[in-house]
Amino acid sequence: MALYVQKFGGTSVGTVERIKKVAERVGRFRKEGHDVVVVVSAMSGETNRLIALAKDIHDEPSPREMDMLVSTGEQVTIALLAMALEQQGTPATSYTGAQVGIITDKAYTKARIKKIDTEAINQDLKAGRVVVVAGFQGVDEEGNITTLGRGGSDTTGVALAAALKADECQIYTDVDGVYTADPRICSKASRLDTITVEEMLELASLGSKVLQIRSVEFAGKYKVPLRVLSSFEDNEGPGTLIVADDEENPSMEEPLISGIAHNTNEAKLTVLGAPDIPGVAARILGPIGDANIEVDMIVQNVSPDGKSTDFSFTVGRGDYKKAKALLEDIVTEMGAGKVVGDTAIAKVSLVGVGMRSHAGVASLMFKTLASAGINIRMVSTSEIKISVVIDENFTELAVRTLHTAFGLDKAE
Amino acid sequence: MALYVQKFGGTSVGTVERIKKVAERVGRFRKEGHDVVVVVSAMSGETNRLIALAKDIHDEPSPREMDMLVSTGEQVTIALLAMALEQQGTPATSYTGAQVGIITDKAYTKARIKKIDTEAINQDLKAGRVVVVAGFQGVDEEGNITTLGRGGSDTTGVALAAALKADECQIYTDVDGVYTADPRICSKASRLDTITVEEMLELASLGSKVLQIRSVEFAGKYKVPLRVLSSFEDNEGPGTLIVADDEENPSMEEPLISGIAHNTNEAKLTVLGAPDIPGVAARILGPIGDANIEVDMIVQNVSPDGKSTDFSFTVGRGDYKKAKALLEDIVTEMGAGKVVGDTAIAKVSLVGVGMRSHAGVASLMFKTLASAGINIRMVSTSEIKISVVIDENFTELAVRTLHTAFGLDKAE
Numbered sequence: 001m002a003l004y005v006q007k008f009g010g011t012s013v014g015t016v017e018r019i020k021k022v023a024e025r026v027g028r029f030r031k032e033g034h035d036v037v038v039v040v041s042a043m044s045g046e047t048n049r050l051i052a053l054a055k056d057i058h059d060e061p062s063p064r065e066m067d068m069l070v071s072t073g074e075q076v077t078i079a080l081l082a083m084a085l086e087q088q089g090t091p092a093t094s095y096t097g098a099q100v101g102i103i104t105d106k107a108y109t110k111a112r113i114k115k116i117d118t119e120a121i122n123q124d125l126k127a128g129r130v131v132v133v134a135g136f137q138g139v140d141e142e143g144n145i146t147t148l149g150r151g152g153s154d155t156t157g158v159a160l161a162a163a164l165k166a167d168e169c170q171i172y173t174d175v176d177g178v179y180t181a182d183p184r185i186c187s188k189a190s191r192l193d194t195i196t197v198e199e200m201l202e203l204a205s206l207g208s209k210v211l212q213i214r215s216v217e218f219a220g221k222y223k224v225p226l227r228v229l230s231s232f233e234d235n236e237g238p239g240t241l242i243v244a245d246d247e248e249n250p251s252m253e254e255p256l257i258s259g260i261a262h263n264t265n266e267a268k269l270t271v272l273g274a275p276d277i278p279g280v281a282a283r284i285l286g287p288i289g290d291a292n293i294e295v296d297m298i299v300q301n302v303s304p305d306g307k308s309t310d311f312s313f314t315v316g317r318g319d320y321k322k323a324k325a326l327l328e329d330i331v332t333e334m335g336a337g338k339v340v341g342d343t344a345i346a347k348v349s350l351v352g353v354g355m356r357s358h359a360g361v362a363s364l365m366f367k368t369l370a371s372a373g374i375n376i377r378m379v380s381t382s383e384i385k386i387s388v389v390i391d392e393n394f395t396e397l398a399v400r401t402l403h404t405a406f407g408l409d410k411a412e
Numbered sequence: 413m414a415l416y417v418q419k420f421g422g423t424s425v426g427t428v429e430r431i432k433k434v435a436e437r438v439g440r441f442r443k444e445g446h447d448v449v450v451v452v453s454a455m456s457g458e459t460n461r462l463i464a465l466a467k468d469i470h471d472e473p474s475p476r477e478m479d480m481l482v483s484t485g486e487q488v489t490i491a492l493l494a495m496a497l498e499q500q501g502t503p504a505t506s507y508t509g510a511q512v513g514i515i516t517d518k519a520y521t522k523a524r525i526k527k528i529d530t531e532a533i534n535q536d537l538k539a540g541r542v543v544v545v546a547g548f549q550g551v552d553e554e555g556n557i558t559t560l561g562r563g564g565s566d567t568t569g570v571a572l573a574a575a576l577k578a579d580e581c582q583i584y585t586d587v588d589g590v591y592t593a594d595p596r597i598c599s600k601a602s603r604l605d606t607i608t609v610e611e612m613l614e615l616a617s618l619g620s621k622v623l624q625i626r627s628v629e630f631a632g633k634y635k636v637p638l639r640v641l642s643s644f645e646d647n648e649g650p651g652t653l654i655v656a657d658d659e660e661n662p663s664m665e666e667p668l669i670s671g672i673a674h675n676t677n678e679a680k681l682t683v684l685g686a687p688d689i690p691g692v693a694a695r696i697l698g699p700i701g702d703a704n705i706e707v708d709m710i711v712q713n714v715s716p717d718g719k720s721t722d723f724s725f726t727v728g729r730g731d732y733k734k735a736k737a738l739l740e741d742i743v744t745e746m747g748a749g750k751v752v753g754d755t756a757i758a759k760v761s762l763v764g765v766g767m768r769s770h771a772g773v774a775s776l777m778f779k780t781l782a783s784a785g786i787n788i789r790m791v792s793t794s795e796i797k798i799s800v801v802i803d804e805n806f807t808e809l810a811v812r813t814l815h816t817a818f819g820l821d822k823a824e
Contacts, residue, residue: 016468050488056428058495065498068506069491072484076462079481083470086477094480098510099555143511 002167003035003125007135007157010044011174012231013077019043022172022231023084026130030090035125037164039135039157040081042073063108067137067147071097074134074153082132092130095120097137097145102156104138104146111138111146113155116163133160154215162222169224170239171211172231177240178203178210180408181260185396188403190410192258194241199258202351202385211242220244245353256361257352257406262399264392266296267320267343268378269327270312274337276302283334284311287326293319297347297380297387308336312378314389317343345377346395349387350402362386368405374398414579415447415537419547419569422456423586424643425489431455434584434643435496438542442502447537449576451547451569452493454485475520479549479559483509486546486565494544504542507532509549509557514568516550516558523550523558525567528575545572566627574634581636582651583623584643589652590615590622592820593672597808600815602822604670606653609638611670614763614797623654632656657765668773669764669818674811676804678708679732679755680790681739682724686749688714695746696723699738705731709759709792709799720748724790726801729755757789758807761799762814774798780817786810 006026013019022038029036050070054061061069078094085092101117124131135153138146148155154171161169177191178200195203197220204213210228219226219242229239274280281300288295298313315323320343327339355361362379365386369376374397378389390398403409418438425431434450441448462482466473473481490506497504513529536543547565550558560567566583573581589603590612607615609632616625622640631638631654641651686692693712700707710725727735732755739751767773774791777798781788786809790801802810815821 016465019469053428053488053492054495057431057492058499061495062498065491065494065506068494068508069488072487075484075487076465076481079477080465080469082477082480083466083473086474087470094477096480096557099557145508145511 001033001035003037003164004029005037005039005157005161005164005166005169006172007039007153007170008041008172008231009153009174010041010047012172013040013081014044016080019077019080019084020087023081023088023090025172025231026085027088027090030130037121037125037131037133037160037166038081039133039153039160040074040077041135041153042070043077046073046076064144067108067111067145071134071137071145071147074136078132078134085130085132090130091128092132093124094132094134096134097156098139098143100131100133102133102138102159104140104148106140106142106144106146108144108146110149111140113138113148113159116159118163121160121164148214151212152214154212155218158215158218158222158224158226161224161226162218167225168227169219170227170229171215172229173210174231175210175228176230176237177228178242179259181399181403182262185262186260186399186403188400188409190408191237192240193238194243195258196245196353197242198245198384199351199353200242202349202382203259203261216242256354256358257350257408258354259351260399260402260406260408261349261351262395263347263349264345264395265317266314266345266347266389267317267341268312268314268345268389269320269323269339269341270310271327271331272310272338272340273308274311274331275334276307276309280309280334281311284327284330285313287330288315288323291322291326293323293326297378297389299378299380314345314347314378342377344392345389346392346398347387347389348395348398348402349385350406351385353384355384355386364405365402368401369398372397372401374401413445413447415449415576416441417449417451417569417573417576417578417581418584419451419565419582420453420584420643421565421586422453422459424584425452425493426456428492431489431492431496432499435493435500435502437584437643438497439500439502442542449533449537449543449545449572449578450493451545451565451572452486452489453547453565454482455489458485458488476556479520479523479557483546483549483557483559486548490544490546494542497542497544502542503540504544505536506544506546508546509568510551510555512543512545514545514550514571516552516560518552518554518556518558520556520558522561523552525550525560525571528571530575533572533576563624564626566624567630570627570630570634570636570638573636573638574630579637580639581631582639582641583627584641585622586643587622587640588642588649589640590654591671592822593811593815594674597674598672598811598815600812600821602820603649604652605650606655607670608657608765609654610657610796611763611765612654614761614794615671615673628654668766668770669762669820670766671763672811672814672818672820673761673763674807675759675761676757676807677729678726678757678759678801679729679753680724680726680757680801681732681735681751681753682722683739683743684722684750684752685715685720686723686743687746688719688721692721692746693723696739696742697725699742700725700727700735703734703738705735705738709790709801711790711792726757726759726790754789756804757801758804758810759799759801760807760810760814761797762818763797765796767796767798776817777814780813781810784809784813786813 082094104111181189494506516523
């Protein structure tokens with residue numbers, strides 16, 4: 001008999017019918033004798049509906065009032081799910097973030113959890129009840145309602161699992177696990193049984209939208225076993241278990257590469273011939289950061305004459321025009337260099353903790369891409385990741401070719 | 413500079429546009445230097461939407477979960493109204509019933525307020541902020557969300573006004589005050605400047621749906637000056653002030669009659685020839701009460717032979733068939749009597765504290781109805797009220813004729 005924290009997102013509770021399906025699934029776990037705490041998001045569409053109401057009233061609503069407003073979304077779901085559980089004969093009690101004692105800091109709309117009071121939950125579990133908790137929300141020390149930011153329900157689930165010392169935190173979603181590559185463009189992609197927190201973090205930040213990054217960090221920090229599963233009836237597989245990095249006992253059989261991520265939502269900007277003097281990177285990136293534009297890959301090369309440098313980075317495509325205009329001002333100010341850019345790029349990344357102990361990943365990657373006739377435009381590496389920027393047209397070819405080359409193709 | 417508690421119902425905050433109008437009105441009071449606490453209901457339609465969701469899931473949802481669910485309606489409104497106030501330059505803070513410390517008993521869906529913590533409100537008022545409080549809801553001693561039952565936002569308003577010792581509790585509604593009769597059927601009806609709590613209670617229970625009865629009782633008990641006003645922009649009259657009964661200093665000029673109420677939603681049932689023995693009324697009404705059927709007027713007459721009695725009462729028309737069937741069982745059991753009934757009736761009532769000190773109201777009423785050719789089928793009186801039951805066809809004629817006879821017609 002185990003204690004599970006099960007989190008269901010907005011799509012999984014998007015209609016009354018789906019809420020009933022969730023209740024059935026939770027009820028089955030309960031009937032098997034397990035203790036279950038359920039964390040739910042707002043019904044899909046509800047948060048956007050509330051935000052639209054607010055925007056009709058105020059261009060920049062007070063963050064406190066936004067949290068007051070949108071936190072009602074999860075409150076509706078917990079009440080409905082508790083009703084659905086009771087309708088099916090499973091005793092259940094719902095709690096808002098405030099009621100269950102999820103104490104956060106005061107950073108409205110992006111609050112961080114400070115502590116969780118588990119007394120009420122443990123009492124209910126002991127009495128054989130399923131506990132239904134509103135995800136995404138908490139309360140500061142003064143009783144003001146806060147929210148953890150979009151996707152924060154995953155974090156609520158992991159934080160509750162940590163506080164309750166749950167055996168597993170199960171995140172139900174619309175995919176049945178983490179894949180070696182995006183199955184929509186790579187038909188040979190296969191579901192991973194396990195993946196490490198570190199790898200998952202690299203994959204999440206590279207564009208795999210399965211889990212919210214913060215919840216994965218949290219799971220790593222508090223060693224919470226985290227499982228991603230499908231919430232759809234007809235697909236009750238084991239999902240993917242995300243395990244803490246165990247540096248003392250690394251698996252002998254660790255695969256070189258766990259997965260391949262791709263991202264076609266970035267654009268590349270380069271300042272050609274910038275003066276190669278200290279502080280030039282800061283001078284170029286300062287105004288970009290000030291404009292709240294997020295920069296992803298950064299590459300700098302010294303040009304052959306040793307006096308000037310080529311400085312490249314990538315930004316989200318939505319920020320491309322704004323970033324380019326800012327760069328042109330900077331170049332004019334510096335009196336040197338030239339700005340060029342490209343929006344038709346793709347970033348393809350190999351991720352795997354196995355990379356740490358094996359050389360040759362980069363050379364195999366480059367060789368594979370070269371034999372497929374794909375030109376590499378930018379390279380960036382971390383300890384367990386290699387990312388390359390290529391022409392967008394070649395995205396699928398690159399992912400498929402690398403998938404085969406690194407032995408990830410599923411057995412037929 | 414006064415302290416006002418202003419309550420706006422669901423229609424007054426039914427759309428984003430109307431919420432902005434409410435913010436403008438509240439802002440004007442604030443700019444005049446008054447302190448304002450605003451109590452709001454859920455946007456019209458929202459509570460019904462939530463109840464429909466619950467009914468799709470469970471025939472009889474747990475009352476605790478129902479309160480968890482429907483209390484989100486007011487929470488949405490308070491956040492939106494606080495945003496609208498800030499948009500117009502009026503600093504504002506919203507509070508749920510739980511946050512502001514409206515402590516109730518545990519009677520989910522029909523809780524009663526036990527106490528209110530005014531500390532947070534007073535601090536905000538001192539800081540020059542408008543305080544926006546969710547009506548209709550509170551929290552029990554253990555932190556469970558409760559609601560006060562439909563229309564409970566009026567009660568929240570009055571209770572807050574009492575706790576804060578406000579100068580006035582203003583209930584904004586879709587009528588501009590309390591009238592001497594229903595203006596839709598009596599064109600000469602006029603708005604009352606003042607009415608006593610006692611009169612208002614009689615009028616409310618007689619079918620004038622301006623205010624919730626409980627809030628009026630509360631206002632009387634705690635001597636809260638209560639004003640009913642129109643929430644519509646183009647009708648900013650003074651409304652009607654509901655004043656506490658002042659038995660020590662009655663006004664010398666108290667009018668005989670304050671208003672005429674009518675109700676065409678009742679049906680009459682009579683047991684003819686019931687045995688005139690102790691306990692017969694209880695025997696007749698017991699099963700009616702057990703079936704949760706509310707009984708209004710009750711009249712009993714001894715029949716000429718002194719051995720049997722005719723027992724009549726009125727019930728809501730929706731309960732007529734059920735009540736009649738129950739009565740027929742009772743009559744069969746008693747082995748005596750006969751059940752007759754009529755659904756085409758109207759109850760017309762005169763209300764006025766002036767009645768207490770003046771004789772002759774009943775005789776003038778009966779004389780007036782007789783000269784209009786209206787037959788009286790039942791009579792019932794209280795200290796400040798006379799009600800008659802007549803044929804439904806004569807409702808408007810009766811109200812208009814009595815309105816003129818008792819000098820209530822407005823000056824031309």
